[in-house]
Amino acid sequence: MPKEKCALCHEYKDLELSHIVPKFVIRHLKKTSFGAIRNMENPNRVVQDGEKHYMLCGDCEDLFSAYETKFANKFFYPYMNDSIKEFDYDQETYYFLTSISWRSLYLDILDFVKNHEVYGVDLTTLEILIQKEKSMREYLLKINSEIDGIEHHIFFFDDLVDVEKSYPELRPHVTFHRGITSYTFFNKELNSQATITNMMGIILFSLYSKGPDEYWENTEICNGVGQLKAKNQIIKSFCANELNEILDFSKQRSDEISEKQKSKIVDKIKVDPEKFAQSKVFEDLKKDFGLE
Ligand SMILES: [Zn+2]
DSSP, X not given: OOEEEOTTTOOEEEEEEEESSOHHHHHHHHHTOSSOEEOSSOTTSEESSOOEEEEEEHHHHHHHHHHHHHHIIIIIHHHHHHOOOEEEEOHHHHHHHHHHHHHHHHHHHHXXXXXXXXXXXXXXXXXXXXXXXXXXXXXXXXXXXXXXXXXXXXXXXXXXXXXXXXOGGGOHHHHHHTOEEEEEEEETTTTEEEEEEEETTEXXXXXXXXXXXXXXXXXXXXXXXXXXXXXXXXXXSHHHHXXXXXXXXXXXXXXXXXXXXXXXXXXXXXXXXHHHHTSHHHHHHHHHTTOO
16 A cells, blocks of 8 residues: 555554445445446446546545444435435534545546646636535544535436436436436636535535525535425526536437447346346336336
């Protein structure tokens, strides 16, 4: 393990390989998969694990993991396994959500700086992101108890009726329920930035600067105690476009799956059609094509 500066505590220690999307999500995806997980970046390569980076020391990993476990047990598993739609949240939920977006934002800033021309990142955007990363980091280290001007929203991708009707070929259920991804995006004209993380249909948006005329209903997790319901959620924001972006991107990638890979998948289904019929993928495919 290389001795390098920990992204959170800034001490020089042995760094561990950190997951961006939490481990419990990746484990659940694997456990409920028919066959192996395919990476969105390169669908022909089978990924055994989620994306990982040397980023945090053992102490900082341990600090985060307690919050992770609580979120997994209070939100993730009840939603995935028992179709629970109402969730009580508290400061620990807010901390956990901050830790996910912060990890993603931290790595994206490094990437934006290195490849600013590719991403078209301007200095103003970069400055805002760097400032937000710093205040999230200080909050995560418990130097401050609040973060200035950021909002966390959770959107449950349940049944997007409109998307479903207009674009069954984009396979929204399969894409979001069987997907994991996390990245930062921005809109220069609106001066808005956010990090999106999809955890198999539980979609977290962390807003760094809200655009004008944004409207979010039944989605926000405050730094306090409250309740969130997975129904009647409304998003009117540039962030909503990002869901379409993910669908388009995923469609492009799955179109690129080679014939060889496709026939491997078909062979697997032929070997055990009953297992496929009971799989979560099949359930989502049925929803996508309106077969239910
Ligand atoms: Zn550390």
